[in-house]
Amino acid sequence: xxxxxxxxxxxxxxxxxxxxxxxxxxxxxxxxxxxxxxxxxxxxxxxxxxxxxxxxxxxxxxxxxxxxxxxxxxxxxxxxxxxxxxxxxxxxxxxxxxxxxxxxxxxxxxxxxxxxxxxxxxxxxxxxxxxxxxxxxxxxxxxxxxxxxxxxxxxxxxxxxxxxxxxxxxxxxxxxxxxxxxxxxxxxxxxxxxxxxxxxxxxxxxxxxxxxxxxxxxxxxxxxxxxxxxxxxxxxxxxxxxxxxxxxxxxxxxxxxxxxxxxxxxxxxxxxxxxxxxxxxxxxxxxxxxxxxxxxxxxxxxxxxxxxxxxxxxxxxxxxxxxxxxxxxxxxxxxxxxxxxxxxxxxxxxxxxxxxxxxxxxxxxxxxxxxxxxxxxxxxxxxxxxxxxxxxxxxxxxxxxxxxxxxxxxxxxxxxxxxxxxxxxxxxxxxxxxxxxxxxxxxxxxx
Amino acid sequence: xxxxxxxxxxxxxxxxxxxxxxxxxxxxxxxxxxxxxxxxxxxxxxxxxxxxxxxxxxxxxxxxxxxxxxxxxxxxxxxxxxxxxxxxxxxxxxxxxxxxxxxxxxxxxxxxxxxxxxxxxxxxxxxxxxxxxxxxxxxxxxxxxxxxxxxxxxxxxxxxxxxxxxxxxxxxxxxxxxxxxxxxxxxxxxxxxxxxxxxxxxx
Numbered sequence: 001x002x003x004x005x006x007x008x009x010x011x012x013x014x015x016x017x018x019x020x021x022x023x024x025x026x027x028x029x030x031x032x033x034x035x036x037x038x039x040x041x042x043x044x045x046x047x048x049x050x051x052x053x054x055x056x057x058x059x060x061x062x063x064x065x066x067x068x069x070x071x072x073x074x075x076x077x078x079x080x081x082x083x084x085x086x087x088x089x090x091x092x093x094x095x096x097x098x099x100x101x102x103x104x105x106x107x108x109x110x111x112x113x114x115x116x117x118x119x120x121x122x123x124x125x126x127x128x129x130x131x132x133x134x135x136x137x138x139x140x141x142x143x144x145x146x147x148x149x150x151x152x153x154x155x156x157x158x159x160x161x162x163x164x165x166x167x168x169x170x171x172x173x174x175x176x177x178x179x180x181x182x183x184x185x186x187x188x189x190x191x192x193x194x195x196x197x198x199x200x201x202x203x204x205x206x207x208x209x210x211x212x213x214x215x216x217x218x219x220x221x222x223x224x225x226x227x228x229x230x231x232x233x234x235x236x237x238x239x240x241x242x243x244x245x246x247x248x249x250x251x252x253x254x255x256x257x258x259x260x261x262x263x264x265x266x267x268x269x270x271x272x273x274x275x276x277x278x279x280x281x282x283x284x285x286x287x288x289x290x291x292x293x294x295x296x297x298x299x300x301x302x303x304x305x306x307x308x309x310x311x312x313x314x315x316x317x318x319x320x321x322x323x324x325x326x327x328x329x330x331x332x333x334x335x336x337x338x339x340x341x342x343x344x345x346x347x348x349x350x351x352x353x354x355x356x357x358x359x360x361x362x363x364x365x366x367x368x369x370x371x372x373x374x375x376x377x378x379x380x381x382x383x384x385x386x387x388x389x390x391x392x393x394x395x396x397x398x399x400x401x402x403x404x405x406x407x408x409x410x411x412x413x414x415x416x417x418x419x420x421x422x423x424x425x426x427x428x429x430x431x432x433x434x435x436x437x438x439x440x441x442x443x444x445x446x447x
Numbered sequence: 448x449x450x451x452x453x454x455x456x457x458x459x460x461x462x463x464x465x466x467x468x469x470x471x472x473x474x475x476x477x478x479x480x481x482x483x484x485x486x487x488x489x490x491x492x493x494x495x496x497x498x499x500x501x502x503x504x505x506x507x508x509x510x511x512x513x514x515x516x517x518x519x520x521x522x523x524x525x526x527x528x529x530x531x532x533x534x535x536x537x538x539x540x541x542x543x544x545x546x547x548x549x550x551x552x553x554x555x556x557x558x559x560x561x562x563x564x565x566x567x568x569x570x571x572x573x574x575x576x577x578x579x580x581x582x583x584x585x586x587x588x589x590x591x592x593x594x595x596x597x598x599x600x601x602x603x604x605x606x607x608x609x610x611x612x613x614x615x616x617x618x619x620x621x622x623x624x625x626x627x628x629x630x631x632x633x634x635x636x637x638x639x640x641x642x643x644x645x646x647x648x649x650x
Contacts, residue, residue, distance in 0.1 A: 243455060246451060246454050246455055247451060248449075248451045248452050248454055248455045249449070249451070249452055251452070252449075252451070252452040252453070252454070252455045252456060253455055255455070255456045255459075256455035256456045256458065256459035257459075259456060259459040259460055259463060260459045260462065260463065262463070263459070263460075263462070263463025263464075263466065263467065264463075264466075266463075266467060267463075267466045267467055267470050267475075270467075270470050270471065270475035270476050270478070271470065271475060271478060272470055272473035272474045272475045272477075272478055273473075273474075273478060274478075278470070281466045281469070281470075282466060282470075285462060285463060285466060288459075288462075289459075292455075341480075344479075344480040344482075345480050346523075346527060347480075347483050347521060347523035347524060347527070348480040348481045348483075348523075350523040350526050350527055351481065351483055351484070351522070351523050352481075354508070354522070354523070354526065357495050358495060359495055359496050359500070360494075360496060360500060360503070360504045364621075367530070371530070397495075411480050411481060414478055414479055414480045414481075415479075415480045417478055417479075418478070418479045418480065
């Protein structure tokens with residue numbers, strides 16, 4: 001069991017951190033199934049990250065004083081129970097409450113697993129495994145969530161977490177009694193943790209907003225969106241090996257990573273069209289930036305600092321506080337921008353319908369159908385197809401109607417893309433601000 | 448400064464510049480909803496419909512442009528406003544009436560206003576006149592019809608007579624709309640013919 005413990009615990013760490021953004025692609029489905037509004041459903045994400053950010057440091061203090069294995073097992077067990085509750089939640093309130101419990105269990109699991117992994121391997125490999133599992137989990141969360149939602153259901157996201165967690169409980173208990181009291185106590189590393197928080201806020205824009213743009217704005221299926229955003233984890237995986245070829249040092253890697261994330265987000269703010277291909281290069285920049293920054297900053301925050309669990313806790317707190325900051329800053333911005341985009345979108349649609357080469361009676365029927373669609377999906381980017389499906393046009397008018405539907409969808413895509421621009425640019429600014437705490441302070445001159 | 452330390456940020460900056468450059472070169476900043484055209488600039492209106500329907504569509508489109516220009520809003524904003532159920536402001540009603548009259552003037556000036564004889568058959572098809580009267584009108588020479596009934600005069604009379612406030616408030620009831628317009632046009636044709644006859648009579 002002890003041999004299998006490392007991959008099982010790494011999987012559990014990755015799963016807990018994947019939960020930060022795993023429901024992003026499922027949010028529209030959750031909204032449809034449980035009801036509520038966009039701001040309410042955003043709390044399914046915010047609640048998990050907020051509780052994790054708040055609880056993880058006190059949890060780390062508890063774990064640092066005693067044998068971490070039972071805490072890891074208990075945390076993972078609680079996480080599994082809460083995941084099951086999420087899957088069976090019949091209301092938004094129950095789901096959000098279960099997400100809070102998930103985060104509570106996850107907090108103990110994460111910090112305790114750091115010490116357990118070190119005990120099961122050695123200092124260097126244990127930290128490396130813990131950091132890598134976290135980066136992989138963070139980057140692949142939205143992809144996994146999107147695929148599960150499309151192929152099975154949003155509940156499947158939580159159901160699959162249960163066996164993963166259940167297997168990790170005995171794995172954690174197999175490494176019991178490995179607690180080494182650490183006399184040394186260091187202060188948390190402010191600069192890398194602050195940079196982690198700001199970068200996580202910026203990455204929220206990339207992982208959260210991009211999937212929303214793809215699913216809600218460009219009306220792609222969750223599976224298509226999941227496959228599209230898989231560019232980020234793929235690029236993140238190759239970033240570190242590529243950087244190692246240069247051997248530039250962690251500060252240089254982090255600076256380059258911040259620039260890449262900022263540039264990628266700026267590029268996502270100005271795609272030339274709604275073709276998925278235009279998101280590939282910007283996502284590659286974000287993924288490379290993610291791979292260069294998160295693990296090197298986490299390693300920097302942990303380097304030569306004890307107790308490990310406590311400093312691991314600070315990195316988790318910083319990252320998830322950053323995610324909460326990102327969600328709290330970006331959600332109102334893009335929801336307000338989406339609302340403001342309705343008038344130009346309606347006017348663009350009206351212009352196209354007025355100028356369409358259709359008979360006046362067809363235009364009036366279409367306008368009534370489009371009005372009904374806009375009203376029924378108020379606050380969201382509407383699907384206009386039902387308005388065209390119900391249109392009874394003569395054979396000669398059909399190609400014109402098809403062309404018009406295509407053009408109207410194009411206008412909606414343009415309006416949605418424009419609405420996300422400010423949020424992506426705010427994300428880019430946050431990534432650049434993350435460079436500030438990493439700048440070396442000027443040394444005081446000696447008199 | 449360590450030269451290796453500069454390599455990665457420089458490569459990153461180059462990659463970012465390249466991606467942003469390609470996006471902008473392909474119109475990245477311009478992927479926004481189409482802007483509404485200035486309603487004060489003349490717009491070509493070429494309806495797909497024929498006959499009276501085409502005349503109506505062309506006139507309404509030109510009128511909306513003129514009214515929007517008068518109100519200082521876009522054509523699309525005015526259409527959305529008009530399509531919203533409920534009462535409309537006196538300014539909107541006045542602007543629409545002025546726009547319709549302006550549309551008649553423009554169509555007359557650019558010679559796109561059809562002659563009365565071009566519309567007679569279609570008008571009779573949709574009328575409920577007694578068979579004999581209908582037969583008689585159908586067999587009148589075009590020159591006589593065009594001499595007695597001037598399309599622009601009929602339209603101006605109909606527009607002035609229309610209760611636009613009620614008409615705009617009831618756009619969701621096509622039957623009531625048609626009844627109002629038919630009644631206004633019939634009265635306008637009658638008044639136009641009477642006025643023409645009065646002009647022809649001595650004294």
